Amino acid sequence: xxxxxxxxxxxxxxxxxxxxxxxxxxxxxxxxxxxxxxxxxxxxxxxxxxxxxxxxxxxxxxxxxxxxxxxxxxxxxxxxxxxxxxxxxxxxxxxxxxxxxxxxxxxxxxxxxxxxxxxxxxxxxxxxxxxxxxxxxxxxxxxxxxxxxxxxxxxxxxxxxxxxxxxxxxxxxxxxxxxxxxxxxxxxxxxxxxxxxxxxxxxxxxxxxxxxxxxxxxxxxxxxxxxxxxxxxxxxxxxxxxxxxxxxxxxxxxxxxxxxxxxxxxxxxxxxxxxxxxxxxxxxxxxxxxxxxxxxxxxxxxxxxxxxxxxxxxxxxxxxxxxxxxxxxxxxxxxxxxxx
Amino acid sequence: xxxxxxxxxxxxxxxxxxxxxxxxxxxxxxxxxxxxxxxxxxxxxxxxxxxxxxxxxxxxxxxxxxxxxxxxxxxxxxxxxxxxxxxxxxxxxxxxxxxxxxxxxxxxxxxxxxxxxxxxxxxxxxxxxxxxxxxxxxxxxxxxxxxxxxxxxxxxxxxxxxxxxxxxxxxxxxxxxxxxxxxxxxxxxxxxxxxxxxxxxxxxxxxxxxxxxxxxxxxxxxxxxxxxxxxxxxxxxxxxxxxxxxxxxxxxxxxxxxxxxxxxxxxxxxxxxxxxxxxxxxxxxxxxxxxxxxxxxxxxxxxxxxxxxxxxxxxxxxxxxxxxxxxxxxxxxxxxxxxx
DNA sequence: TTTTACTGCTAAAACGATTTAGCCATTTTC
DNA sequence: GAAAATGGCTAAATCGTTTTAGCAGTAAAA
Numbered sequence: 001x002x003x004x005x006x007x008x009x010x011x012x013x014x015x016x017x018x019x020x021x022x023x024x025x026x027x028x029x030x031x032x033x034x035x036x037x038x039x040x041x042x043x044x045x046x047x048x049x050x051x052x053x054x055x056x057x058x059x060x061x062x063x064x065x066x067x068x069x070x071x072x073x074x075x076x077x078x079x080x081x082x083x084x085x086x087x088x089x090x091x092x093x094x095x096x097x098x099x100x101x102x103x104x105x106x107x108x109x110x111x112x113x114x115x116x117x118x119x120x121x122x123x124x125x126x127x128x129x130x131x132x133x134x135x136x137x138x139x140x141x142x143x144x145x146x147x148x149x150x151x152x153x154x155x156x157x158x159x160x161x162x163x164x165x166x167x168x169x170x171x172x173x174x175x176x177x178x179x180x181x182x183x184x185x186x187x188x189x190x191x192x193x194x195x196x197x198x199x200x201x202x203x204x205x206x207x208x209x210x211x212x213x214x215x216x217x218x219x220x221x222x223x224x225x226x227x228x229x230x231x232x233x234x235x236x237x238x239x240x241x242x243x244x245x246x247x248x249x250x251x252x253x254x255x256x257x258x259x260x261x262x263x264x265x266x267x268x269x270x271x272x273x274x275x276x277x278x279x280x281x282x283x284x285x286x287x288x289x290x291x292x293x294x295x296x297x298x299x300x301x302x303x304x305x306x307x308x309x310x311x312x313x314x315x316x317x318x319x320x321x322x323x324x325x326x327x328x329x330x331x332x333x334x335x336x337x338x339x340x
Numbered sequence: 341x342x343x344x345x346x347x348x349x350x351x352x353x354x355x356x357x358x359x360x361x362x363x364x365x366x367x368x369x370x371x372x373x374x375x376x377x378x379x380x381x382x383x384x385x386x387x388x389x390x391x392x393x394x395x396x397x398x399x400x401x402x403x404x405x406x407x408x409x410x411x412x413x414x415x416x417x418x419x420x421x422x423x424x425x426x427x428x429x430x431x432x433x434x435x436x437x438x439x440x441x442x443x444x445x446x447x448x449x450x451x452x453x454x455x456x457x458x459x460x461x462x463x464x465x466x467x468x469x470x471x472x473x474x475x476x477x478x479x480x481x482x483x484x485x486x487x488x489x490x491x492x493x494x495x496x497x498x499x500x501x502x503x504x505x506x507x508x509x510x511x512x513x514x515x516x517x518x519x520x521x522x523x524x525x526x527x528x529x530x531x532x533x534x535x536x537x538x539x540x541x542x543x544x545x546x547x548x549x550x551x552x553x554x555x556x557x558x559x560x561x562x563x564x565x566x567x568x569x570x571x572x573x574x575x576x577x578x579x580x581x582x583x584x585x586x587x588x589x590x591x592x593x594x595x596x597x598x599x600x601x602x603x604x605x606x607x608x609x610x611x612x613x614x615x616x617x618x619x620x621x622x623x624x625x626x627x628x629x630x631x632x633x634x635x636x637x638x639x640x641x642x643x644x645x646x647x648x649x650x651x652x653x654x655x656x657x658x659x660x661x662x663x664x665x666x667x668x669x670x671x672x673x674x675x676x677x678x679x680x
Numbered sequence: 681t682t683t684t685a686c687t688g689c690t691a692a693a694a695c696g697a698t699t700t701a702g703c704c705a706t707t708t709t710c
Numbered sequence: 711g712a713a714a715a716t717g718g719c720t721a722a723a724t725c726g727t728t729t730t731a732g733c734a735g736t737a738a739a740a
Contacts, residue, residue, distance in 0.1 A: 008726055019690045024728060035687055057462045058407060059726035062398040062695050069441070069462075076427065083423035087416065090444060099441050099462065101409070104430060122397045122409075122439065261628040285625030288601045348696055359720045364698060375717055399696035402725045 007051040015047050016040075023048075027055070061123065070311060071119040072102045072128045073112060081254055081281050081300075082130070085152070088304030089128060096312050098125075107132045107193070120147070126311045128152055133195045148314035150307045155197045162320055164307045164327045168198045171296045171331045172205025175250055175278045178294075180213050182276050182339050184248030188221035188241040190260060191252040192228045202252050202280065220244045228255040235263045242267065247275055248339075254281030254295075261289055277338040292336035299329050347391040355387050356380075363388075367395070401463065410651060411459040412442045412468045413452060421594055421621050421640075422470070425492070428644030429468060436652050438465070447472045447533070460487065466651045468492060473535045488654035490647045495537045502660055504647045504667045508538045511636045511671045512545025515590055515618045518634075520553050522616050522679050524588030528561035528581040530600060531592045532568045542592050542620065560584045568595040575603045582607065587615055588679075594621030594635075601629055617678040632676035639669050 009027070013020040018040070025034040026044040036044075047053075061067040072089055074082040086102060093100050101124060105112035109132050116138060119127070126148035131139060139159045142149050150162045172189075179187050189206045193199050203222065210217050221244055223237040238260060241249070251257040257279040264271065271277050271291040278294045279286070286293035306327050313320045349367070353360040358380070365374040366384040376384075387393075401407040412429055414422040426442060433440050441464065445452035449472050456478060459467070466488035471479060479499045482489050490502045512529075519527050529546045533539050543562065550557050561584055563577040578600060581589070591597040597619040604611065611617050611631040618634045619626070626633035646667050653660045 009728095010726075020727085021690060021692095021729080022688090025689095028728085035689080037688065040688080054457075054461050056402075056726050058398050058402040059695090060728080062396075062402055062697090063726080063728045065695075067398060077417065077430070078420070078424045078427040080418070080420055080423070083420070084418045086442075087418040087444065090417070090442065099443070099458070101439050101441050102426075102430065103439070104427065117394075118439070121394050258624050258628055265628065283625070284598050285623070285628055288598055288605065288625055288629045290628075290630035349698095350696075360697085361699080361720060361722095362718090365719095368698080375719085377718060380718080396696050399725090400698075402727090403696080403698045405725080 006056075007053050008056070009053070011051060012044060012047050012053060015051070016043055018044075027053075067123045067125055068097055069099050069101060069122075069124045070126045070128060070308075071115075071122075071124040072100050073105055073115050073119070074102065074130045075107045075132070076104050077102055079255060080283060081298075084300050085304050088301045089308055092305050092308035096308070098312075100128075105130075105132050109134050109138075113138055116142075120145075126150075126315050128307055128311060130154060131156070133193065148311060148318075150311045150314070152303060152307050153198065157197065162310045162314065162325050164303050164310070164329070165198055166298050166303070166329050166331050168201035169205040169208075171280065172202035172250070172252075173209045174205075174333065175280075175296055176206045176209035177213075178333070178335070178339060179248035179250065179276050179278060180209065180215065182248070182272070184276050185215055186218070186221065186245045187215075187248035187250065188223065188244075188246040189250045189252065190223050190225065190234070190237060190241075190256055192225045192256055194224040199252060206250060218244065221246055225256070228253055228259075231259050231263065234259045235266075238263045238267065242269065242275075249275050249277050251277070251279040254279060254283045257281070257293065258283065258285055261293065265290065271338045272340055276340075282334060286336065289338075291338050293338045294335045295333070297332040297334055299332065302329055346396075347393050348396070349393070351391060352384060352387050352393060355391070356383055358384075367393075407463045407465055408437055409439050409441060409462075409464045410466045410468060410648075411455075411462075411464040412440050413445055413455050413459070414442065414470045415447045415472070416444050417442055419595060420623060421638075424640050425644050428641045429648055432645050432648035436648070438652075440468075445470075445472050449474050449478075453478055456482075460485075466490075466655045468647055468651060470494060471496070473533065488651055488658075490651045490654070492643060492647050493538065497537065502650045502654065502665050504643050504650070504669070505538055506638050506643070506669050506671050508541035509545040509548075511620065512542035512590070512592075513549045514545075514673065515620075515636055516546045516549035517553075518673070518675070518679060519588035519590065519616050519618060520549065520555065522588070522612070524616050525555055526558070526561065526585045527555075527588035527590065528563065528584075528586040529590045529592065530563050530565065530574070530577060530581075530596055532565045532596055534564040539592060546590060558584065561586055565596070568593055568599070571599050571603065574599045575606075578603045578607070582609065582615075589615050589617050591617070591619040594619060594623045597621070597633065598623065598625055601633065605630065611678050612680055616680075622674060626676065629678075631678050633678045634675045635673070637672040637674055639672065642669055 009020045009023045013023045022036060023044050026036055026041045031041040070093060072086060077083055077086055090100050103115040112132050112135060129149055129151050130153050136156050136159055139156060152164050155163055155165055189203060191199055191203055207217055221241055225233050251260055269275055280296045282295035282297045286295055310320050310324055349360045349363045352363045362376060363384055366376055366381045371381040410433060412426060417423055417426055430440050443455040452472050452475060469489055469491050470493050476496050476499055479496060492504050495503055495505055529543060531539055531543055547557055561581055565573050591600055609615055620636045622635035622637045626635055650660050650664055
């Protein structure tokens with residue numbers, strides 16, 4: 001069985017007895033520009049169809065220097081927050097005929113660096129990054145290499161690059177304000193990754209809301225966890241804030257919340273009777289918890305859209321409008337029974 | 341500012357005054373085989389490092405015919421079931437130095453076909469597919485084109501291709517059996533995508549369990565929905581089975597379950613007092629629902645691992661061992677308070 | 681009639697790697 | 711001492727495109 005070879009531009013040219021340049025021109029819609037006769041153009045198109053011609057993007061990319069591929073490096077695609085973002089990114093990228101390769105860093109700087117390196121080799125045209133703590137050097141290197149990239153959901157000190165984040169301070173402030181309005185005075189906050197500026201801002205918003213309402217802040221009510229996946233750590237923190245008399249609780253990530261709620265259930269603590277709860281990120285699960293959980297809704301679709309738009313402008317125009325360079329988006333809130 | 345060009349194999353060759361063939365041999369670890377002197381090999385490596393040489397994978401792939409990339413076409417990466425699978429696939433693929441490009445079909449045959457087409461053009465070495473209903477023709481075409489692919493989570497009539505699925509019949513059977521053991525006699529099943537063989541098997545397992553326990557099956561307790569994301573449809577179905585006196589309920593997907601539980605809550609129906617519940621797929625949410633939900637746990641990691649293994653063997657050896665061609669994996673069960 | 685312009689096309693270089701075939705000098709074998 | 715083997719390297723083809731420069735031939739302008 002003669003393995004039927006895939007047809008190339010040369011095959012089409014041979015069929016018609018013309019040069020492959022001509023075929024290439026026609027196939028790229030440059031017939032007019034390159035003054036190919038209509039009759040010839042038609043023939044080329046016909047033959048291409050008949051031979052079921054499919055352009056080889058490797059060759060195309062090698063020649064043009066564009067791979068029409070972007071890389072998305074997130075912490076973990078199995079985290080719904082990132083998965084949703086990935087989905088929106090893919091939708092948006094496909095509008096530009098771009099495909100996306102994804103990689104997971106697990107918030108590990110070494111992994112992140114390694115992934116970045118192999119993706120560079122693969123000649124992706126740009127990167128959407130959610131870099132782990134301590135990635136400043138990598139980002140600086142990307143800048144020096146003039147590789148297009150956009151940082152999402154995070155901000156890094158001393159790195160002046162395109163970013164898309166939410167107004168974390170505002171979100172933390174308003175959520176706290178809401179808990180205060182619910183007559184809560186011992187409001188705790190459960191946080192993770194506190195070395196990230198964006199996380200610090202969430203906590204700052206929380207602090208300022210308390211302060212401006214004349215409520216003293218208590219260090220024992222502010223918990224910074226090392227990981228969000230370790231239930232034991234979360235249980236310990238929750239026990240501590242409960243002992244300290246917490247009657248309100250703000251979770252700074254959805255992952256923390258799921259485990260946190262589980263702990264509260266196990267401890268027999270009622271929401272909102274014993275403790276009022278609000279969480280960053282709106283998870284599907286919040287609608288089916290014993291008490292539906294209120295959430296700070298990040299505009300994931302908009303974030304993704306803007307990030308891709310910026311990246312495409314970097315790739316195509318090699319620049320981005322100043323007013324778009326550092327986007328700070330407003331969040332939305334959905335209040336459910338967990339805080340009333 | 342002279343845009344510092346990326347260094348190529350030629351640059352290294354020029355530096356040392358040798359041929360690029362030599363450089364290529366050394367860089368690919370063929371020094372011994374190609375009898376390059378140790379001293380020269382060392383020099384090449386040094387210069388490569390000094391120039392920060394990074395191979396261009398486009399060029400490499402064009403020449404070798406291997407892109408070291410596989411495509412993953414699923415319904416929707418934002419669905420945790422697929423997202424987890426994607427994560428495991430990525431982990432496994434990276435062991436073979438493969439990257440994965442993902443695409444979403446939304447269970448739409450046209451989208452699926454379109455994605456398949458562009459990914460073929462991009463010269464991916466193989467596909468992991470979760471094809472929508474009615475994809476037989478596409479799969480047959482892939483076979484005729486001798487493109488390596490593995491179908492996961494689904495089976496298609498008349499398509500004899502490598503697959504990895506779970507034992508859906510067994511899973512449906514055992515879950516139903518468990519509900520029966522809980523003294524439930526009016527057991528309903530909420531299903532979706534019933535044109536899929538794998539879904540039919542879940543229902544068949546349900547039916548047979550009832551039959552073998554001498555319980556009459558009632559058509560009104562068997563609901564086949566068109567979509568899993570339409571809450572209204574689900575609400576309607578649930579109201580109907582409740583009116584019909586259902587005291588047990590088996591959901592055939594996690595997505596259905598989340599919305600289904602929400603409906604049950606809204607209707608003020610208690611789990612497991614009024615109705616005992618088991619669900620396919622183990623979602624994070626099940627641990628924080630009012631009543632924790634029992635689940636049929638699909639071995640996602642194993643499925644992903646086996647799928648990648650098969651695909652790699654197809655890519656590399658152009659064949660797969662018969663005993664591995666059609667894998668049927670056993671599921672696990674986690675029983676929580678929703679069925680006691 | 682010569683020049684200029686246009687029309688329709690082609691040849692060949694280039695992208696950055698891999699790989700085959702083979703060259704030249706030295707060493708080994710008989 | 712001639713033939714064969716070995717060691718260390720290179721030239722050139724190749725993968726499938728895009729793109730630049732330019733070549734005939736005819737038509738319009740001078």
